[in-house]
Amino acid sequence: MNPVVVVHGGGASSISKDRKERMRQGIVRAATVGYCILKGGGSAVDAVEGAVAELENDPEFNAGCGSVLNVNGDIEMDASIMDGKDLSTGAVSAVRCIANPVKLARLVMDKTPHCFLTNQGAAKFAADMGIPEVPVEQLITERNRKHLEKEKAEKGAQKSGCPENLGTVGAVALDCKGNLAYATSTGGIVNKMIGRVGDSPCVGSGGYADNNIGAVSTTGHGESILKVNLARLTLFHIEQGKTAEEAANLSLNYMKSRVKGLGGLILISKTGDWVAKWTSTSMPWAAAKEGKLHAGIDLNDTTITELP
Amino acid sequence: MNPVVVVHGGGASSISKDRKERMRQGIVRAATVGYCILKGGGSAVDAVEGAVAELENDPEFNAGCGSVLNVNGDIEMDASIMDGKDLSTGAVSAVRCIANPVKLARLVMDKTPHCFLTNQGAAKFAADMGIPEVPVEQLITERNRKHLEKEKAEKGAQKSGCPENLGTVGAVALDCKGNLAYATSTGGIVNKMIGRVGDSPCVGSGGYADNNIGAVSTTGHGESILKVNLARLTLFHIEQGKTAEEAANLSLNYMKSRVKGLGGLILISKTGDWVAKWTSTSMPWAAAKEGKLHAGIDLNDTTITELP
Numbered sequence A, B: 001m002n003p004v005v006v007v008h009g010g011g012a013s014s015i016s017k018d019r020k021e022r023m024r025q026g027i028v029r030a031a032t033v034g035y036c037i038l039k040g041g042g043s044a045v046d047a048v049e050g051a052v053a054e055l056e057n058d059p060e061f062n063a064g065c066g067s068v069l070n071v072n073g074d075i076e077m078d079a080s081i082m083d084g085k086d087l088s089t090g091a092v093s094a095v096r097c098i099a100n101p102v103k104l105a106r107l108v109m110d111k112t113p114h115c116f117l118t119n120q121g122a123a124k125f126a127a128d129m130g131i132p133e134v135p136v137e138q139l140i141t142e143r144n145r146k147h148l149e150k151e152k153a154e155k156g157a158q159k160s161g162c163p164e165n166l167g168t169v170g171a172v173a174l175d176c177k178g179n180l181a182y183a184t185s186t187g188g189i190v191n192k193m194i195g196r197v198g199d200s201p202c203v204g205s206g207g208y209a210d211n212n213i214g215a216v217s218t219t220g221h222g223e224s225i226l227k228v229n230l231a232r233l234t235l236f237h238i239e240q241g242k243t244a245e246e247a248a249n250l251s252l253n254y255m256k257s258r259v260k261g262l263g264g265l266i267l268i269s270k271t272g273d274w275v276a277k278w279t280s281t282s283m284p285w286a287a288a289k290e291g292k293l294h295a296g297i298d299l300n301d302t303t304i305t306e307l308p
Helices: A017-039 A044-056 A101-111 A119-128 A142-155 A222-228 A230-239 A244-259 B017-039 B044-056 B101-111 B119-128 B142-155 B222-228 B230-239 B244-259
Strands: A004-008 A077-083 A088-095 A116-118 A169-174 A180-186 A207-210 A214-220 A263-269 A274-278 A285-289 A292-296 A303-306 B004-008 B077-083 B088-095 B116-118 B169-174 B180-186 B207-210 B214-220 B263-269 B274-278 B285-289 B292-296 B303-306
Touching (some): A004 A044, A017 A044, A017 A285, A077 A207, A088 A101, A088 A119, A088 B119, A101 A119, A101 A180, A116 A119, A119 B088, A169 A207, A169 A214, A180 A214, A207 A230, A214 A222, A222 A244, A230 A244, A230 B230, A244 A274, A263 A285, A274 A285, B004 B044, B004 B274, B044 B077, B044 B101, B077 B207, B088 B119, B169 B263, B207 B230, B222 B244, B230 B263, B244 B263, B263 B285
Antiparallel strands (some): A214 A263, B004 B169, B077 B180, B169 B180, B214 B263, B263 B274, B285 B292, B292 B303
């Protein structure tokens, strides 16, 4: 089986030219990390964890360092991961002061009888696993501090409706043995209420992976994604015989028409077909397959280069 | 449209004769409460909230008062609710010291721009909404204290595999206007880790409602239900033309074969067909439609009586 990895850096409305270039570099780096893991014989689960951790460490993206701030100016993060071989999954919600929520989600999957730990319990588990606590200041960027100030000034706290900046990061992978996996990680929505959980830790919404069908990671307005179970919905279309592209378009358009939600998704089918689609203005993404790297941010700006 | 309500009191392995009678009374009371709301012109959302709150207040069921204890001897509860009209949904996870998590989930749906609040943030929101704090001792029953002791003595903490007692409570309803809704509430799994979140607050797993398809509330091994997105999976079978009974059997059997998970579900289709199905040994359930009350706990023990 030819390994494939696809990553995304979240749906977004408007990105400055400078930042766009940094995001492109970050997303390409993450795809390359994931692809190297797969080419080295690593599993799909290892690849998505590695790619997403790379994006969490990059302050340009809304996950890990660079997460948006909640109404209190604090960071609470959600993440999940899934192994399509046996549907095992791990997730965390509202975790604070750790660098890589995706790694904690992986530990929930591998080291507990559970699938999902939240907030204080997740923090206790992280400490038990020896994960170092990181001061929140280390995760907060100046850009996000200003972003929260602007949001509060412009619209007041806890506004309703669909926000414009819809960041999440995610990865899907198919390994040499035909195993599929996904991982998704996010800081959520700027100015969110304390304890707000989005779609990212909810398997079926923030992502889904099943070796018999495909793997999906989603991004966009979390509340809308939850309402339509975007990831699983997309895979049901695949099960009904749709192509990866048709399935992505069907489920994203359904989310737009039924609940007025914008977003994007990356998908790999069990046969290795892949797609990156979005209804938001833009979505940084990259895909690596057969030695080639495909990447883009806006519609019709895909570049294809040779992987080293 | 003829209103319909179906309720369940969780999957279970073995129930004593005495307790069975108390459970039967409780489940019939909850169905009657839900049906009265519907007959009085109340919405499907009001009916499922009312029926589930009734079961949360009944110490025989694993939700609200009567919730099972976690590894620390504490109670952390999950709940969710969904309106099939516009797919709006509210959920809470790992909430402590409140009597009715389902009512808090309803407030998340109605009073915030979010769908899901967890732990400390959910507690803050509850306080802001004026929901009284209840001492945890008021929610803990002697039966559940003994249950935790027995579990710890027999199997040690954090065992893996599928537990035998799989309690959750839930309701689905169809109102006179053709609106569907579900609500699910639970104390989770005995001896669970702190912060463990099950399927109940995750829309698509613990339940789903869509006026165009049907409404489902699930119960059983939460980790298995999450892995297969049991509620949404069942409704996909309905969308593919299966009957309510066929859809329930297909998805429960799939969960059993794919991830070795046991459970049960209640379902109402948009045309008012309903079913209660389980793969666990028993599941207390009751359904009210056209003035008749159907109820049962074990296989083939359904009774049908006239509603007052």
